[in-house]
Amino acid sequence: MRTIVSIIIPCYNSEQWIAEAIGSCLHQTYSPLEIIIIDDGSTDDSLQIVRQYAAQYPASIFYETGPNRGGCAARNRGLALATGDYVLFLDADDLLEPETIAGQVAAADGRKNVVVASPWRFLQWTGKSWLEIAAPAGHIGDPLVAELRHGDYIPVQALLWPRDLVIALGGWDESLWANQDGDLRLRARLAGCEFVTSAQGGFIYRRYSSNTVSGKQTYRALESKIRVFEKVEEQLRQSDRLEQYKVDLACAFHRLATAAMTQNEELGDRALAHALRLGGRRSVHGTFKHRLLYYTIGLKRKERVVRWLTTTPVARMLGRSQLSVFRDK
Template structure:
């Protein structure tokens, strides 16, 4: 028997995109899959679209209707309802190539549940035929999930969550999504997943299409609540990773994560900046570390990180 793959899609006010997302899931060449839709209290007509698909494909699509509690709570509901051996998370406005799941399951065949699969993700706005590739060093195999995490943190790279295919056992070991977070919930969750993963295998032909966020999403990410949540997620990184390996290479990478946090919110939210700097100092890393683009790194080498931040702010 082929393993069952569960595609979990939390949905909140994505009526403009959810049909396209569902269609990309339904045309997967891998045939043993289910789709678990979780409506997170949408108010824009998304629910009627989800109900339409549940009615059209009752053997494949399961719909859960919930009050609005946020993406983490909705995703946790989806995990609880899913029956699959493998879990495919899919954002409600992102798309997958039709061979994505099949190729990754082939790649994972014969591997234990602690092996996780990834694939390339690309940016698009409206048309997937006009996508932009992202030059990332994460598009390869890694000997461990920790090695992939350190690549993320040292080079400010990321993996779209839809790129992963994860065994249910790995998710059960890592624990649920943190429902207290309002931003970077996926990064914090997959930090814990990767710390349990013994191997990361990259599938080079399947693809995920990551839709660029709209301006409303970007503005919401700049609020003080979002900044607090982001810092809480970084603190969770620190706690989780140091329990697995407390080493110079890990602390150097964590210092860069805190630097990137300060870089992103400076000069706002003074209390959060003080807390982030304090935690960065407590890591005990004496070596200079540099983040940001080439110009900012150049300024940091000559002026120091904090002075480079001030200059960047001054010149806009």
């Protein structure tokens, strides 16, 4: 018998997209698949659309609904219901190309400590039409270094996971408000999981708005992002690898401190303290002007200057491209 793959879709108020997401799963060339949809207390017509598909494909689609508890809780519930040897977590507004699962299963080759990444790209809404944007190029070398030092990432929706591996990792951290996928991916890397790639199919990451929970730089989101790296530090310490990766982790904290300082100086200071403790001046990276201002007036004052510039006529005169040289990358 062929390996069963479970596709888990958390759904909250996604009536505009859920049918396309389900359709992209049904059109996979690989079988057998089970599509598990967890409706997270939707108040629009999402649940009605899911019910219609489940009635039409009762052997393939299973769904459950309940109160709104967040995407991580929905994914964990789907994981508990899954019977497949492998799982893929697809968001309700994203898409899979037909050959994606087939390519990933072939690359996994039955191994239980291997996570398989498919090709992926963005589909960005410009306000008038959809524009395809290639995925950012990754850095060569140790992938943990690339993720911490440079912010490289693979969307979790592009990854096929052995189900038992996700369970062994503890599933999704339901206390996090942002970067939950980065947390799971980093835990897997730190646990020694091998990440391999498939050249078939692809995941399409739809970006129709920046107004998402994970995209908003709210206090809860920023604090969660800091906690993800604090968890990484603790895991590195427990495995006696902190000395090896401490500067890379410091760069991650510094990058986050720069982003947080304009929104919440308390959290910016918290992330910066981690960066300086772990890496000192070696944690500072980015454009020459960013580093020059950092060394001259400090990150907090530097970000206040940049924030002031972006809210004055100077911003309109210089334009975003000119102001970007003051950022960390």
